[in-house]
Amino acid sequence: MQLFSRFSTVLVTSGLLMLTGCQQYTKPQLPPEAQLPEAPSQFSLQGKIGVRTPQQSGSAFFTWIQQQQEFDIELSGILGVGKTQITGKPGEVSLNSAKTGLITAETPEELLERATGWxxxxxxxxxxxxxxxxxTSAEIKKDEQGRIEQLNEDGWAVSLSYNEATLLPNKLTLKQSLESGQENRITMIIQNR
Structure with a gap:
């Protein structure tokens, strides 16, 4: 409990916001033959997220509910300590916690930058x-079953891990290399879908 209270607002907010903006994604205009399949717009995930930067690290439990263009994410520590709520719909995203108060923005990226500088x-x-x-510019590596196990997009290397023959990952590890030779790392473990 004391350990969680020492996590910085920046760290917790970074992890939360990595989960939030997904429904806000506007697909780039590509020729019809290059269009990517739409990701499902309704799902529910529960698990644990960890964030490690050169300055600090921490983790929290998350629940993410996506309903079309609206989402609700709750992040908390052990026994519900340090609860943070992130909600959003097109054009309006908000984060509310005891440590930060209410922060709002038009996009998840803008909210992330306001709250953390990331x-x-x-x-x-x-x-x-x-x-x-x-x-369509992602670099992709697949495993023997044809599932994506590595993605490189927009400066992030994303590793996906699977349980046995499942088609959806139960773990994602996102790494961003920094000029200092260090990295930002986010680990997301999905326990329930």
Whole structure:
């Protein structure tokens, strides 16, 4: 409990916002033959997220409910300590916690930058948790069963892990290399879908 209370608002907010903006993704206009399949717009995920930066690290439990263009994400520590709520719909995203108060923005990326100073392609996450690339420019590596096991998109290397013969990943590891030779790392473990 004391350990969770030491997590910085920046760290927790970063992890939360990596989950939030997914429904806000606007697909780039591509020729019809290059269009990517749509990721499902209704799902529910529960699990644990960990964030590690060169300065600090921490983890929390999450529940993410996606209903078409609206989402609701709750993040909490052990026994519900440090609860943070993120909600959104097109044009309006908000984060509310005891540590930060209410922060609002038009997009998840804008909210992430306001709350943490980070810039990340968080709108891609809805595709990544569904084992799909978010853009046609993604570099993809597949496993022996034909499932995506590695994606490289917009400066992030995403590793996907699966339980046995499942088609959707139960673990994602996102890494962003920094100029200092260090990295930002986000680990997302999906326990329930």
């Amino acid at each position: 810039q990340a392609p968080i709108t891609h996450l809805v595709s990544w948790v569904q084992a799909k690339p978010a853009t």
